Amino acid sequence: MDSEALVRPGVGRVESVQALLDAWVGAGWLRALDRSLACFLLDEVDGELPPLTMLAVALVSHQVGRGHVCLDLSGLVAGRADDVLALPPEAAGVSDGVPAPSSVLAGVSEADWQAALTAVPSVIGTGEGRTPLVLAANRLYLRRYWQYEQTIAAGIRSRLTPVEDLADPEGAAARALAATLGTLFHTPTDSLDWQRLACGLAARTLFSIITGGPGTGKTTTVLRLLAALQSVEQATTGAPGLRIRLAAPTGKAAARLGDSIVGKRDELREVGLPGGDALVDSLPDRVTTLHRLLGSRPGTRQFRHNRDHPLPLDVLVIDEASMVDVEMMACVFDALPPSARIILLGDKDQLASVDAGAVLGDLCRRADGAHYRADTAHWLAAVTGQAPGDEWLDQQGTELDQAVAMLRVSHRFGADSGIGALSQAVNGAGLDRGTAAPFRDGRWPDIAWHPVNASSIGATLSRHVLDGSPSLFGRPDTPSDAAGGYRSYLMRMAERPSAGDRETLDAWAANVLSDFDRFQVLCALRGGRFGVEGLNETIAGALQRAGLIERTHGWYAGRPVLVTRNDYNLGLMNGDIGVTLPVPWGRPDSPGDVLRVAFPSGDSPTGVRWVSPSRLQSVETVYAMTVHKSQGSEFHHTCLVVPDRRNPVLTRELLYTGITRASRWFSLMVPDERVLLEATGERVMRTSGLPSLVHD
Numbered sequence: 186m187d188s189e190a191l192v193r194p195g196v197g198r199v200e201s202v203q204a205l206l207d208a209w210v211g212a213g214w215l216r217a218l219d220r221s222l223a224c225f226l227l228d229e230v231d232g233e234l235p236p237l238t239m240l241a242v243a244l245v246s247h248q249v250g251r252g253h254v255c256l257d258l259s260g261l262v263a264g265r266a267d268d269v270l271a272l273p274p275e276a277a278g279v280s281d282g283v284p285a286p287s288s289v290l291a292g293v294s295e296a297d298w299q300a301a302l303t304a305v306p307s308v309i310g311t312g313e314g315r316t317p318l319v320l321a322a323n324r325l326y327l328r329r330y331w332q333y334e335q336t337i338a339a340g341i342r343s344r345l346t347p348v349e350d351l352a353d354p355e356g357a358a359a360r361a362l363a364a365t366l367g368t369l370f371h372t373p374t375d376s377l378d379w380q381r382l383a384c385g386l387a388a389r390t391l392f393s394i395i396t397g398g399p400g401t402g403k404t405t406t407v408l409r410l411l412a413a414l415q416s417v418e419q420a421t422t423g424a425p426g427l428r429i430r431l432a433a434p435t436g437k438a439a440a441r442l443g444d445s446i447v448g449k450r451d452e453l454r455e456v457g458l459p460g461g462d463a464l465v466d467s468l469p470d471r472v473t474t475l476h477r478l479l480g481s482r483p484g485t486r487q488f489r490h491n492r493d494h495p496l497p498l499d500v501l502v503i504d505e506a507s508m509v510d511v512e513m514m515a516c517v518f519d520a521l522p523p524s525a526r527i528i529l530l531g532d533k534d535q536l537a538s539v540d541a542g543a544v545l546g547d548l549c550r551r552a553d554g555a556h557y558r559a560d561t562a563h564w565l566a567a568v569t570g571q572a573p574g575d576e577w578l579d580q581q582g583t584e585l586d587q588a589v590a591m592l593r594v595s596h597r598f599g600a601d602s603g604i605g606a607l608s609q610a611v612n613g614a615g616l617d618r619g620t621a622a623p624f625r626d627g628r629w630p631d632i633a634w635h636p637v638n639a640s641s642i643g644a645t646l647s648r649h650v651l652d653g654s655p656s657l658f659g660r661p662d663t664p665s666d667a668a669g670g671y672r673s674y675l676m677r678m679a680e681r682p683s684a685g686d687r688e689t690l691d692a693w694a695a696n697v698l699s700d701f702d703r704f705q706v707l708c709a710l711r712g713g714r715f716g717v718e719g720l721n722e723t724i725a726g727a728l729q730r731a732g733l734i735e736r737t738h739g740w741y742a743g744r745p746v747l748v749t750r751n752d753y754n755l756g757l758m759n760g761d762i763g764v765t766l767p768v769p770w771g772r773p774d775s776p777g778d779v780l781r782v783a784f785p786s787g788d789s790p791t792g793v794r795w796v797s798p799s800r801l802q803s804v805e806t807v808y809a810m811t812v813h814k815s816q817g818s819e820f821h822h823t824c825l826v827v828p829d830r831r832n833p834v835l836t837r838e839l840l841y842t843g844i845t846r847a848s849r850w851f852s853l854m855v856p857d858e859r860v861l862l863e864a865t866g867e868r869v870m871r872t873s874g875l876p877s878l879v880h881d
């Protein structure tokens with residue numbers, strides 16, 4: 186089929202599109218779902234759909250399946266269609282006789298698209314209404330996704346006007362804010378403290394974002410911000426009575442924030458805040474998942490909390506916001522009371538959410554340059570004592586720019602940190618052979634670079650996963666087993682205490698879980714030798730040969746598992762990790778050990794909960810996990826296995842996210858250095874209308 190058949194009237198045109206979609210689905214280029222949607226809409230209008238419109242329906246569905254929120258029509262002209270649609274997909278490759286989109290669409294102009302997409306107003310509308318699709322400028326949406334963006338944009342825009350009580354720097358509320366920030370921060374007047382500035386910015390409007398790389402102090406800052414907000418509340422109402430909730434997209438991320446918050450709350454007690462212990466006590470010490478916060482209802486996309494039944498809170502903080510997809514973010518805004526404040530925390534440079542959208546990235550596109558206006562800068566100087574320099578000022582700055590703070594100093598990775606240097610290099614200009622050399626040649630004490638090939642990866646990884654190859658790291662001050670590996674949690678498992686009471690076993694399991702958390706192999710892909718499946722097999726084999734586990738398949742003592750789907754009955758969330766352990770809880774008729782999976786649990790006083798393997802429906806072995814799944818987690822030692830050939834998922838964001846999961850040691854298995862270097866130049870671009878909706 187050619188473009189003539191798409192845009193010129195003629196017999197059999199729609200049938201040609203159907204044949205084309207059949208061919209694309211048959212070749213594995215599109216999902217059957219994409220074709221079905223187009224055919225369904227064709228039936229709905231009794232076949233009266235222009236062929237180009239029918240094709241567009243299948244393509245927008247395809248794009249949503251790839252994480253885009255909409256189809257950008259301007260990308261389909263000028264021969265760019267193959268790149269924009271990623272067709273043929275690298276995994277499927279070119280198929281004989283299956284035409285590429287660029288050849289099919291060669292003669293189709295933007296005007297042709299516009300004409301076709303406005304021809305059937307019952308199918309494609311331009312805004313509110315009931316049409317299944319929406320055309321906004323040159324973006325085509327499935328209505329659901331258009332609505333998500335509208336809900337988010339409206340929720341943000343309605344919260345960007347500075348809070349009235351704080352507008353006058355001399356007012357009681359602003360003075361209380363200034364006094365608390367003065368107690369919390371002791372910044373020398375000649376240096377700019379981005380954390381202090383972030384507290385001021387985020388207090389000023391009901392919507393704000395605090396973004397920054399690993400260890401830049403996002404959690405530290407938000408806790409201080411919450412203390413400052415409570416002190417303002419106290420100054421205006423007489424009590425620190427704000428109802429504050431902390432949430433994160435996964436159980437793992439929620440648990441991590443929870444651990445961090447508890448220590449930081451105690452630090453605040455030492456500071457001598459104006460409101461004393463009562464003010465610290467008013468800050469939350471528990472973190473929930475977004476699903477639990479909103480009240481998920483099994484079997485439906487709807488939550489218990491929505492605009493008709495809003496969340497009972499005044500302030501909501503969402504950590505790891507880069508993982509939140511456009512649908513979940515829309516549900517959050519839908520359930521937020523109009524007067525409630527929302528603060529997003531996250532690293533804008535990390536991988537976007539698994540499902541469609543890149544909400545945090547979209548909202549932070551201008552964060553590097555700050556773009557604060559003079560009125561913002563004056564207010565900040567008066568209330569926080571921090572005046573952003575001229576390089577951060579821009580009179581054209583948008584309302585949203587005034588609500589975004591970026592923390593720019595890492596307190597975790599100092600100048601001597603290879604992990605910090607590597608993540609910055611990958612995230613900045615990318616790597617070439619020259620700039621990669623210091624990391625490859627062992628000049629950084631916390632980085633080990635293993636050149637491997639298809640035949641040596643098995644042996645190298647098998648050695649590495651036992652103890653983490655401490656001799657390859659050049660840190661003089663670390664004990665020899667510090668780099669860690671999977672041996673340590675399995676040895677701990679083998680040392681089960683003889684006392685069989687529940688408390689002792691829980692404490693033992695908690696130690697096994699925390700040892701398991703120290704080391705993690707990450708990879709980019711699922712299938713193949715360099716993907717989760719192949720690596721899990723290699724690693725399990727190595728552990729079995731070392732006598733650390735008895736079997737490599739089925740359920741066995743020591744098997745670590747990752748939950749891959751939320752299970753509300755069991756209270757387990759996608760991303761939760763447990764370890765299978767032998768416990769002496771056999772029934773009277775068959776005494777002895779049975780296997781139970783121990784999961785970390787914030788709800789249990791011992792921090793552990795046990796689940797029978799037979800109840801776990803959606804789990805997989807997790808010696809290796811994808812970088813996507815590792816978001817929101819952090820490990821002492823992370824080992825990233827790079828695939829041996831290029832793949833669209835291998836991007837700068839993926840590498841950056843993988844590297845920054847490591848807090849002390851990072852090792853890299855590199856089968857082909859060119860693949861790694863090229864990946865640092867590949868960016869994830871997700872099409873969405875959110876930036877223009879919130880910045881205009």
Ligand SMILES: Nc1ncnc2c1ncn2[C@@H]1O[C@H](COP(=O)(O)OP(=O)(O)OP(=O)(O)O)[C@@H](O)[C@H]1O
Binds near residue numbers: 397402404596
């Ligand atoms: N201004 C500061 N001065 C010194 N140390 C700091 C400062 N801010 C934060 N830290 C320390 O840096 C470490 C990281 O801080 P924090 O956990 O707040 O960062 P984060 O950005 O939330 O980290 P993550 O990447 O884990 O999300 C902590 O040990 C914290 O105590």
